[in-house]
Amino acid sequence: MGWRHPEISLEEMVKLTKGFVDILILASGYQSSARLAHWDALNIKKAFQWGLFFETVFSRLSISDIYQDSVKELDAALSEMTSSASFPQGLAHLSSATLTKARGYVIQHLIHTVALRVAHLTHFLTAIIEMDLDELSETEHDSLNAYLNRLTLHNSSLISVPDKKNSVISSLDVGDDLTKYVVQEILKRKCAVSCISTVETGLDILFNTIRHGSESDNNLLNEQLNHGKAPTNVELLLEFITWNHWKSRHLSYFLDKRTVRLVSGASLIFSAPKVQWIQVFQGPNISAKSGDNDICETIELLLLGCIANRWNCLIEHFMHVSYYSLTILEQYHELCNLVLGRSQTQSLNSTEETMNSKESGILEYLTEVLGGQLHQLWKISPALAAAAIPSWSPLLRLYLSEMETQFKGKFSVIRCCNCTQDMEELKDWELAERIWCLYIFHVLGSHLTRGASGAL
Numbered sequence: 001m002g003w004r005h006p007e008i009s010l011e012e013m014v015k016l017t018k019g020f021v022d023i024l025i026l027a028s029g030y031q032s033s034a035r036l037a038h039w040d041a042l043n044i045k046k047a048f049q050w051g052l053f054f055e056t057v058f059s060r061l062s063i064s065d066i067y068q069d070s071v072k073e074l075d076a077a078l079s080e081m082t083s084s085a086s087f088p089q090g091l092a093h094l095s096s097a098t099l100t101k102a103r104g105y106v107i108q109h110l111i112h113t114v115a116l117r118v119a120h121l122t123h124f125l126t127a128i129i130e131m132d133l134d135e136l137s138e139t140e141h142d143s144l145n146a147y148l149n150r151l152t153l154h155n156s157s158l159i160s161v162p163d164k165k166n167s168v169i170s171s172l173d174v175g176d177d178l179t180k181y182v183v184q185e186i187l188k189r190k191c192a193v194s195c196i197s198t199v200e201t202g203l204d205i206l207f208n209t210i211r212h213g214s215e216s217d218n219n220l221l222n223e224q225l226n227h228g229k230a231p232t233n234v235e236l237l238l239e240f241i242t243w244n245h246w247k248s249r250h251l252s253y254f255l256d257k258r259t260v261r262l263v264s265g266a267s268l269i270f271s272a273p274k275v276q277w278i279q280v281f282q283g284p285n286i287s288a289k290s291g292d293n294d295i296c297e298t299i300e301l302l303l304l305g306c307i308a309n310r311w312n313c314l315i316e317h318f319m320h321v322s323y324y325s326l327t328i329l330e331q332y333h334e335l336c337n338l339v340l341g342r343s344q345t346q347s348l349n350s351t352e353e354t355m356n357s358k359e360s361g362i363l364e365y366l367t368e369v370l371g372g373q374l375h376q377l378w379k380i381s382p383a384l385a386a387a388a389i390p391s392w393s394p395l396l397r398l399y400l401s402e403m404e405t406q407f408k409g410k411f412s413v414i415r416c417c418n419c420t421q422d423m424e425e426l427k428d429w430e431l432a433e434r435i436w437c438l439y440i441f442h443v444l445g446s447h448l449t450r451g452a453s454g455a456l
Helices: 010-027 041-063 065-082 098-112 118-137 143-153 155-159 178-226 234-255 257-269 274-281 292-320 328-346 351-355 357-370 374-379 382-388 394-407 420-443
Strands: none
Touching (some): 010 041, 010 098, 041 065, 041 098, 041 118, 098 118, 292 357, 292 374, 292 382, 328 394, 357 374, 374 394, 382 420
16 A cells, blocks of 8 residues: 555655656746746756656556555645645646646647747757657667658648647647647647737727727817807717717727736736735835836736626626716715715625635735825726725725815825916816726626626
């Protein structure tokens, strides 16, 4: 019973597996210091040697009934290792079965998680070709000619890319032909990049259409006013055009390519436990004397992390909201009543917050980052702040308190401006816009700011 391998102890095997995990982390493109990891052909071949070692050992263990208990004990040890909060979530399914395809892990990390710069791709392909030639030289007199013949035979299969994604284990089955497998993986990445490019093109078209529509409304009104053809109710028309301008502007933010990339990154970052994602923001290259722009980017990423799972629902809601004629003051009072009512019942029913433990963790860290400097939220998209800060969070009440201070004309941060009147008008505009966004999401879309989820 228990571990029975004659040449290596269980402790040594677990230690070697941890070393292999470290190699895979480096193969993802970064060192533990958050600096880029650079791979040359020699180190790539060493990583494949590690992979081949694990494939050999675990393949032998799996085919013999004698080692079944050893496999079970090893899987138990690996399960304990992968369940640690600090273990990389992308490798959480690591087991004796997946390690029989260890070289596949190396290839996928070096192709799919690293930016395929010319230098990296050159080193990678050099290593792959040299390893295939070395293997052929053991059985073929003219290994180069044999390699070229094999490429010719596989020409048709190299061009095709599977339509359906295989399971983790089967997709990692490298086999005896490294070049064929690698080219297939490169084609898969090319296909993924092509799909992303198509989506970005569609976003560009939609983005430009929304912006053009907003500009057309403004131009039409200006043209009518310039020709003395003012509508009978100019104030109502101006209110509608302002409403439409705000909606277009914030919808454009949500659909902007930069925002989409950020929310995709936020979704990946916050899928990990807090003990891991918090290190992203506390790394040596980020936390040391962070500038104002760095703080704003951190706040934006944290807020996007709160709504990543509701992204589609939020955009759909925002697109379908119709014009309403409530004044900004009426919207503000309704918001205050809503938040006050929920805060009074929060002690009786705290299920909303407990259901959003991940969101709570992000908001707690965001509050620490802000450090009472709520004016930093004024540098973030009003729609993002409104959608991301839920009604049950104390941060929303602080946000509203800042607005109340500005309603009374006491600004928490003095900003320089050549014209006081222009600054006052700008402040009124910013404040009205932020209240409008909060009303859109917290009153008209209260189901969205209380935890409803939607696919990214």
